[in-house]
Amino acid sequence: MPHGVSWxxxxxxxxxxxxxxxxxxxxSFIAKNPLVAQHVVSALFVFVIIIVMALITRxxxxxxxxxxxxxxxxxxxxxxxxxxxxxxxxxxxxxGHNAEEHLPFVGTIIIFILFSNLLGLIPGFLPPTNNLNxxxxxxxxxxxxxxxxxxxxxxxxxxxxHMANPIGEWWGYFLVWLMFPIELIGHLARPLSLSLRLMGxxxxxxxxxxIFLGLTxxxxxxxxxxxxxxxxxxxxxxxxxxxxxxxxxxxxxxx
Amino acid sequence: MLSKNLHRVFLIVVVLxxxxxxxxxxxxxxxxxxxxxxxxxxxxxxxxxxxxGAAAFGGALGQGKAVAAGLEGIARNPSASGKIFTPMLLxxxxxxxxxxxxxxxxxxxxx
Numbered sequence: 291m292p293h294g295v296s297w298x299x300x301x302x303x304x305x306x307x308x309x310x311x312x313x314x315x316x317x318s319f320i321a322k323n324p325l326v327a328q329h330v331v332s333a334l335f336v337f338v339i340i341i342v343m344a345l346i347t348r349x350x351x352x353x354x355x356x357x358x359x360x361x362x363x364x365x366x367x368x369x370x371x372x373x374x375x376x377x378x379x380x381x382x383x384x385x386g387h388n389a390e391e392h393l394p395f396v397g398t399i400i401i402f403i404l405f406s407n408l409l410g411l412i413p414g415f416l417p418p419t420n421n422l423n424x425x426x427x428x429x430x431x432x433x434x435x436x437x438x439x440x441x442x443x444x445x446x447x448x449x450x451x452h453m454a455n456p457i458g459e460w461w462g463y464f465l466v467w468l469m470f471p472i473e474l475i476g477h478l479a480r481p482l483s484l485s486l487r488l489m490g491x492x493x494x495x496x497x498x499x500x501i502f503l504g505l506t507x508x509x510x511x512x513x514x515x516x517x518x519x520x521x522x523x524x525x526x527x528x529x530x531x532x533x534x535x536x537x538x539x540x541x542x543x544x545x
Numbered sequence: 546m547l548s549k550n551l552h553r554v555f556l557i558v559v560v561l562x563x564x565x566x567x568x569x570x571x572x573x574x575x576x577x578x579x580x581x582x583x584x585x586x587x588x589x590x591x592x593x594x595x596x597x598g599a600a601a602f603g604g605a606l607g608q609g610k611a612v613a614a615g616l617e618g619i620a621r622n623p624s625a626s627g628k629i630f631t632p633m634l635l636x637x638x639x640x641x642x643x644x645x646x647x648x649x650x651x652x653x654x655x656x
Contacts (some may be wrong), residue, residue, distance in 0.1 A: 486645070490645030490648055494645060528638045
């Protein structure tokens with residue numbers, strides 16, 4: 291398949307959708323690409339899959355309300371159980387005692403990114419995280435969320451005071467002219483690095499896989515597909531861990 | 546804790562600032578004459594190759610050191626291999642992300 295074409299191009303009404311989106315939105319501000327519909331339709335497909343799995347898990351949980359230990363078989367609810375237990379342990383070791391209230395947000399992020407990355411491994415599909423728009427959307431929501439958490443936990447004035455003066459003593463205020471721009475640049479670099487890391491990894495290994503599939507179809511692409519699988523899992527995990535670290539840093543000064 | 550009204554005002558400000566992002570899309574690019582563009586393309590291709598080469602070199606060195614430290618830790622204490630493996634993987638992904646930034650710049654220069 292040529293670059294930018296996936297199985298979603300064969301949906302009925304895809305051309306009209308693409309023309310409509312191009313007229314209404316144009317090329318996006320973040321990454322000027324004319325293929326507006328591709329990542330939107332892929333992301334919607336991933337959302338449909340996630341919602342179906344969530345409904346299955348919900349009906350399972352309602353039926354087995356007294357089941358404390360969990361099912362030993364591999365099924366969709368037990369997969370989510372294991373995944374969120376691992377994620378919650380990591381969050382507890384990073385954030386501390388109140389990790390549960392951040393679990394909905396970080397869990398949504400990791401599930402969306404995991405399934406979007408895994409969609410790219412199926413031949414013919416493009417992952418929605420291939421595109422800077424989707425990853426920038428995730429990164430900007432993380433940015434707004436941890437600032438919101440910091441302001442809610444520490445109060446508006448206190449939060450900026452801690453950003454300007456991390457030391458906390460009265461003589462720390464002499465260095466505000468230095469610390470505040472550095473902190474600001476650091477804060478701005480965080481969503482940039484999150485989005486670019488995820489987008490670069492997905493585009494990069496898709497491109498490498500395309501090159502090697504053009505070379506030979508027989509046995510050589512197998513290590514690159516394994517690499518693609520590993521990279522998909524690791525990048526979702528890294529995004530979630532970095533989100534937890536930023537949340538922990540934003541609420542760090544409350545004790 | 547913020548009062549409820551301040552909470553609402555904050556949320557409205559955030560939503561409005563997100564919806565006003567497309568205003569920033571009025572940006573232009575620079576063009577040149579045909580001959581100048583051909584010369585420019587040659588240099589941009591060279592720059593892309595050098596960028597990814599230098600990045601891969603530095604990234605491989607860094608990842609080599611990280612994996613060497615991780616393997617030595619596992620060799621000293623094989624029962625802690627799970628605890629060493631996860632931070633080692635995390636560190637490798639961070640180093641790799643720097644190489645990926647250079648790859649993105651190289652793609653932008655010469656797709």
